[in-house]
Amino acid sequence: MSAVKDAIGRAVDGLADELESLSHRIHANPELGYQEVQASGWLSNFLAAKGFEVEKGVAGVETAFRATLETGEGPTIAILCEYDALPGIGHACGHNVIATSGAGAGAALAAVRAQLPRGRIQVIGTPAEEGGGGKIKLIEGGVFKDVDCAMMIHGFDRYVLHGDLLGIVRVNFDFTGKAAHASADPWEGVNALDAVIQTFTAVSALRQHVRPDVRIHGIITNGGQAPNIIPEAASATFYIRAATLDYMWEVYRRVVACAEGAARATGAQLRTVQSPTVYEPMKFNETLVGVFKANLERQGVTAEPPDPIRLGSSDIGNVSQVIPAIQPYVKIAEAGTAIHSRAFAEAAVTPLARRGLLTAAKTMAMTTADLLADPALVRRAKDEFAASR
Ligand SMILES: [Zn+2]
Ligand SMILES: [Zn+2]
Incomplete structure (x- = not known):
């Protein structure tokens, strides 16, 4: 597995400029929830060019997509991309980095597919996180029905492995x-x-x-x-x-x-x-967070403890209620930069954001490789999910 992970690291480094320019392009063309026509098009074209089979408009949501790469019979691991912007302040939630780190993780896995254990990798484009509840529509449309585990990252002012969501x-x-x-x-x-x-x-x-x-x-x-x-x-x-x-x-x-x-x-x-759009709390999955943590530390990055006072909400919470799912936070801004601020929007295209994007892409790709390699790990994540409230 160590050789595969080294190859993943090299693959992401080789894609670094392409990923960063895609991230900057999404940032420079902010699109509101369910209107992310350009972003979803650029991301699905990118993944198709790397060897994924892309379905656009899954679950009847025009700006959603599902990109699939199969290496044989095995678990299905999903990496989620968000790419909607905020009204007035553009990519102040840094979803350009979420989108491109997810696509980058998929592309890196495609690059090492010959060395990967058997299974199915899906990069899923999930529109309208900022209030529109895109993931709820995808859940209802059956997009997560055959997915065993899902992961995504969110940009932040430091590395945190898990944050509760209300x-x-x-x-x-x-x-x-x-x-x-x-x-x-x-x-x-x-x-x-x-x-x-x-x-x-x-x-x-x-x-x-x-x-x-x-x-x-x-x-x-x-x-x-x-x-x-x-x-x-x-x-x-x-x-x-x-x-x-x-x-x-x-x-x-x-x-x-x-x-x-x-x-x-x-x-x-x-x-x-x-309102039918109910965002659900985030279920904690120690098994998946543990695998992500080990891969983050493999790159010399140590996460900080979460802040239990500041609590938001997101539709990744809904995903975490139907399958094991994680959303670790990745540093893309200087400490003290609040999300949904103009300063955070500016940070989302800095060299620090590039570093966070590449680290996140590597960590998610390595975590996916670990899960494909060890079905018992997937079972443990699912057992933990079933036992937790
Ligand atoms: Zn936000
Ligand atoms: Zn966000």
């Missing part, structure tokens, strides 16, 4: 009351805005009684038309996040109960609309 559910509350003159006949009205305000008040009381990892944040999206009209319609949107799916749904039900209580108290009618 599950998130989004909900709209639409209250309908009855309009009336607010001064002449207020007793004829039913105040929908009061119901919204009561909901916020009840949620604030709920906050004392939830676990510290819970985040509840809401805004009023409609608060009425004019002060002299009792608001006949008012709406609010809430995001509810928690570290486990069961607890997220429990808190969700309690927040809905706050809105129901407010409707009862005010006499307004409530319509609850839960």
Whole structure:
């Protein structure tokens, strides 16, 4: 295996300039979720040129793709690429590096395919991570059905092997009351805005009684038309996040109960609309993280412990709930550079980002080779997945 890994390292180094220029091209042409026509085209053409069989538009998602390389009967290992940008601030989440390190890992494996153990490698292009839930559509479309293990990396200001992600559910509350003159006949009205305000008040009381990892944040999206009209319609949107799916749904039900209580108290009618795009928490897989860690350390890189306070959400969490999956963080920016900032967007095309891209590509390719070589390792990752909540 050591010779294969050395060959993978050399293959990635040989592709370095090509990968970096692809990364810069994606960065210079930022595309929002589900509109990543250029990025998905460039990545799938790159992989096709390296010997992958590419299917575009998998699961009915136009900017998704699946590139497959088979070396015989064996496990299926997936490497995931994200390539959507953020509105206004472009590639401030560094998805250009996620995309090209995944494609680079695939290309390196293709370059050493004659020496690889038997199995199937899939580089999967997953659109619209920034809120659109592309991976959820791919899961529903069966793209991960035959995948044994999946991995991706995310750019960060340091190396971290695992970061918890919170599950998130989004909900709209639409209250309908009855309009009336607010001064002449207020007793004829039913105040929908009061119901919204009561909901916020009840949620604030709920906050004392939830676990510290819970985040509840809401805004009023409609608060009425004019002060002299009792608001006949008012709406609010809430995001509810928690570290486990069961607890997220429990808190969700309690927040809905706050809105129901407010409707009862005010006499307004409530319509609850839960968004179908639910990002799930990240399941930890020690087996896969361990293999990734060993391959990272083989290159002289040691990861730092995670920061348990700063918690976001991502649709890789959903993947981790259906198959063993990991998302280690790779240093592409100076320490202290926050993601979703303009500084992070600038960092994503620096020599530091090139180094992170190449290290990530090598580590993912080596991790894939380890998993293909040792079906028992894949079984252990799956057993661990089945046993963990
Ligand atoms: Zn992001
Ligand atoms: Zn991101």
